[in-house]
Amino acid sequence: MQQVSDYPFLRRSHFDDILQKPRTPYSKAAPFPHAVIDNFLPAGLADAVEQAFPTRKLESFDQPDNAFQKNKLGRTQDNEFVGVPATIRHLLYDLNGPVFVNFLERLTGISGLIPDPHYRGGALHQILPGGFLKIHADFNQHRHLKLDRRLNVLIYFNKDWKPEYGGDLELWDRDMSACVQKVSPIFNRGVIFSTTSTSYHGHPEPLQCPPDRTRNSIAMYYYSNGRPESERRDFHSTLWQEPGAKPVDG
Numbered sequence: 001m002q003q004v005s006d007y008p009f010l011r012r013s014h015f016d017d018i019l020q021k022p023r024t025p026y027s028k029a030a031p032f033p034h035a036v037i038d039n040f041l042p043a044g045l046a047d048a049v050e051q052a053f054p055t056r057k058l059e060s061f062d063q064p065d066n067a068f069q070k071n072k073l074g075r076t077q078d079n080e081f082v083g084v085p086a087t088i089r090h091l092l093y094d095l096n097g098p099v100f101v102n103f104l105e106r107l108t109g110i111s112g113l114i115p116d117p118h119y120r121g122g123a124l125h126q127i128l129p130g131g132f133l134k135i136h137a138d139f140n141q142h143r144h145l146k147l148d149r150r151l152n153v154l155i156y157f158n159k160d161w162k163p164e165y166g167g168d169l170e171l172w173d174r175d176m177s178a179c180v181q182k183v184s185p186i187f188n189r190g191v192i193f194s195t196t197s198t199s200y201h202g203h204p205e206p207l208q209c210p211p212d213r214t215r216n217s218i219a220m221y222y223y224s225n226g227r228p229e230s231e232r233r234d235f236h237s238t239l240w241q242e243p244g245a246k247p248v249d250g
Contacts, residue, residue, distance in 0.1 A: 008045045010094045015103035026108050026192075031173040031180040033194040035107060040155055040190030045091065050157040050187065052085040053216045054124065084124065088218075092123055095153070095220050104222060107192065110150055114223045118144065127167065127207050127215035135172055135202040137239040138195050138221075147223035149195045156185040157216045165209040172200040176247045185215055195221070197233045200241055 018037060027033050041049070081089050094100060096115035105113055116122065120142060127133070140149050154169070161167075161184065168182040169191060183191055185203075193199060207215055241247055 008042055009090075010042075010045075010097070010099050012099050012102070014042055015099070015106075019103070019106060031171055032196065032199045033108065034171065035190075035192045036183055037190045037192070038186075038188065040188055041091075043188070045087075046157070046188040048087045049091055049218075050159055050216075052087050053157050054084060054088075054126075081123070088124070092119070092218070092220075095218070101222070104151060104153070104192065108151065108194065110194075110224065112224050113150065114145075114147055114225070116142065116145070116221055116223060120144070120221070122219045122221050125217045125219050127203075129207055129209050129211055129213070131207045131215070132204055133202045134204050135170065135176070135200050135241045135243065137197050137200050137241070139235075139237045140195070140197055140233055141235045142223055143235075145223065147225055148227040149221060150224050150227060151222040152191075152193050152195050152199075152201075153220040153222070154191040155218045155220075156189045156191075157187060157218070158185050158213075159187045161186050165207065165213065165215075166205050167203050167207050167209070167215045168205075169201060169203055172241070172243070174198040174200070174247070176200060176241050176243055179243075185217065196231050197236065197239065198247070200247070204243075 018040075023035065023037075026035050029035065040046070081092070096117065101113050101115060105111055121139075138149060138152065141147065142149060158167075163184065167185050169185065170179045171181040171183070171193070172179050183189070193201070203215075209215065239247070
């Protein structure tokens with residue numbers, strides 16, 4: 001069993017190496033600012049998280065089923081991670097820590113980022129066969145902290161993921177006329193994107209993986225006290241969208 005002392009804490013040097021690799025500047029990526037980064041976590045840590053990822057039987061997983069999402073499990077308890085192995089708990093704490101937040105600020109150019117100690121809507125996500133998450137823009141403010149939501153970070157833990165399984169993350173343009181980019185949820189791939197009222201994303205096609213497979217990820221959200229005037233909207237919850245239809249604006 002892995003001991004807490006064995007946990008390979010995130011190091012600035014690892015993220016320095018990521019930042020030095022050539023890629024499209026974050027702010028220039030289409031359809032909205034984002035980055036897709038392979039080998040996102042140190043290899044040993046990513047392996048340990050993948051091996052320890054909980055099953056669909058985890059008691060603190062919730063499973064909403066409606067027209068917008070189906071067979072999508074998520075951790076819903078705010079104060080404890082019931083049944084979640086120590087390796088994953090410590091990674092979640094690290095992703096809210098100074099090394100990782102500093103990396104996000106340097107990558108995105110957004111200063112003053114604030115992690116969410118409550119993990120509202122985030123932490124562990126798991127999609128079962130047949131599951132989907134319709135295209136949407138996320139809620140734009142944290143109701144409890146009264147902060148503006150600025151960044152989503154997704155990290156995938158799906159070894160040997162085949163294209164025919166589906167589950168691609170889709171990024172859509174602001175008028176919902178076209179999917180501009182699809183991102184396969186392969187092992188140790190990280191996706192970072194700016195959260196606005198028009199950053200439409202999701203994986204709308206039902207998952208086609210075998211019955212014994214699931215689409216596993218960790219989702220983290222980051223905030224700031226204020227945001228650019230051009231991005232300001234009144235508070236709204238999730239804005240679900242239909243491809244080809246006029247966007248529902250918050």
